[in-house]
Amino acid sequence: MKIQRIGALLIVMCLIGISVVSSTLIRYEKRKRTQDVVNKGHYLVTLIALHSIRDFEGHKRTFFLRTLHEYTSSEGLAYCLIHDQAGRPFVVLDPYKLVSEIPEDIQMKSLYAAAFNPQTYQTGKSGQTIYEFAKPIFENGEQAGTVRLGMMPAAVSLFSVEHIGLLATIAFFIFAMVPFVYYGIKLAFKPLGSLSVRAKNMIEGSASGDVGVSEEPKVDDVIDSLDRSLNLLRENYKKLEAANIESEAKKGVIAYEKKQLTNILDSVQYGIVITDHQDRVNHINAYMLHLLNKERDDVIDHPLGEVIENEEILTFVSNHEAASQRTTPRHIEVSLPELAPGEVFQVTASYLSDADGSVIGKVVSAKNVTNEKAAERAKHEFVAHVTHELRAPLTTIKSYNEMLMDGEIKDAETQKEFYNTISEETDRLAHLIEDLLNISKIEMGSLTLNKGLVKTDWLVKDCIAAIEAPARKKHVTVEKQVPDNYPTLMGDKELLKVAVINILGNAVKYTPENRTITFSLKEEDHTVIFDVMDQGYGISEEDLPHIFEQFYRAEDPQISDQTGSGLGLATTSEIVQLHGGEIEVQSALGEGTHFSIRLPKEEYQLGKQ
């Protein structure tokens, strides 16, 4: 659109404005004249009605009509009728010959209805609007007649001298305003153009903030620029919308991850409570809820002191306030006799900090360490036991040796006894070390069989040789029951020897002097069976289920008075199982013990082993 078009539009609008002003003027003038006529009508009809009816008779009538006639041209009087008591008109002033055109109903109403308000009608010929006024004339308190006046407002002309002058003045001012308005619009568009360019640059991300508008701005350019800016805004809106979708997706991912974290916290096997900086519980995991025997709703947003009712833990957590300790989690071990009798919990407290290092909450965790404590205790007991078992033969060897070396033992018999004891204790030490190594391998799962063909005659011979000396010392007889044809089996000869010697050794150890031990070997259904029967103290019913456990030793003094590591039967059981065999025991206190080792007799196949 061009500025000239705007000019033409302005002119049209000026003409419309003039028309509107003119019509308004005419309407105003008409209303003014009507009001004027109405006022005058009231005045005149009242003035006439005040007169006596006689004032309109004789010479007075002529004078009255002449006076009244003057009003017809200057004041808009159209006609005047005075009726007598009977309604007959006896004074008629009708210069414009309008009386014959008065509608009947107007006349009737004026005469009989004492219409004090003007009635309005239009004449048939000219369509002129007439206002009729009527008032009764009283004489001696009675109505003597009626005066009727027709008033006719003067016609309004637009082209009267006053109107033309006024309109000319208005037109002059309007045309005088046009240049001002034109330049006003130009001035208004100038910053708008600059604004448009700035807006465009802003949306495009231009760094230049000071954009001079050197050329005269054109409305088209401004509109184009705004249009482009709008497009850019749309594009940016789309980008924002895309970013919003991405953000929503990220929120979804965060919510999912939060749920995952909650699930992870709920799945861990220790209790966790997270508080805010006011020590109110923010989060608690399933384990902790179960431990405290509480519902989640009874815990969340409640003070930590209400949730964990253990004074020891609360004191530990509150004493953990020192700034230097914030990053160093520590722990205490507590028991919760009311919640988990007999169990030990390791409670840890640490701080949650924001990026500035300010504390925003605490994490209190509780881990059930009952098994760990038991394992730790067992480890200490194991070390103490092994140390004791190793030092006992060492002490004997060292002290006996010292006595011999110092020449304290002169007697040849005692010397021999000492040498024998040193030898036995050395064997005991070696045996113990072997047991320890085997049990260590079993614990590590690294005890493997070095399988080969085992001739049982050799095995029996080696085992009996190993217990011969202690048996002889106790005068215990070892009775051997073996078949004529010794069977062979597949296995680890050294480990099988350890297994059988442990059983035989125990039989000698726990059998009183001068008794007999029976060691038999037989083959049944491809199974090689070693039986060891003694006439010893026997094993109590309580001890029997535990004898294959590591370090288990019976409380019975007949047993516990003997030296022993508590590893022998555990090792034997493991070796037998590794060979696919089984070990059985039958025993009762005072009735001796019967151990039975059953090993499957694998066929030897050359090249397979």
Add this chain to the structure above:
Amino acid sequence: MGNNKRVVVIDDDANIRRVMELKLRKGGYEVITAMNGEEGLNLIASEQPDAVITDIMMPKLDGQSLCEQTNHLKEQRPFLTIVMTNRISPDDRNWVNEMRETQLMEKPFSPSKVLARIDEYFCDK
């Protein structure tokens, strides 16, 4: 040395009892042995020894309990107690320090050193 002083040797290991018996007898002491804590406690009460050599890990009554139960006897008739232990732990040291006339010795021990410790005790008397 010795001068007929009486020593009770308490140990569940027969070899230890045997070697200490020989060594102390050679040193001039009268030796009575016990194979567990309970037996030792009775011997201390009945024999009124001048010295006791005891193991810690023993059946029936351990060395610490034995010492605790005999400590009051030393008020009227003091006697030396040598406690033999596999490894001297701070705990052992603590309870031994609370006992009268009680010393710790680590296993494996030398019989000559045990004898020397007892001789020294009686020399100082």
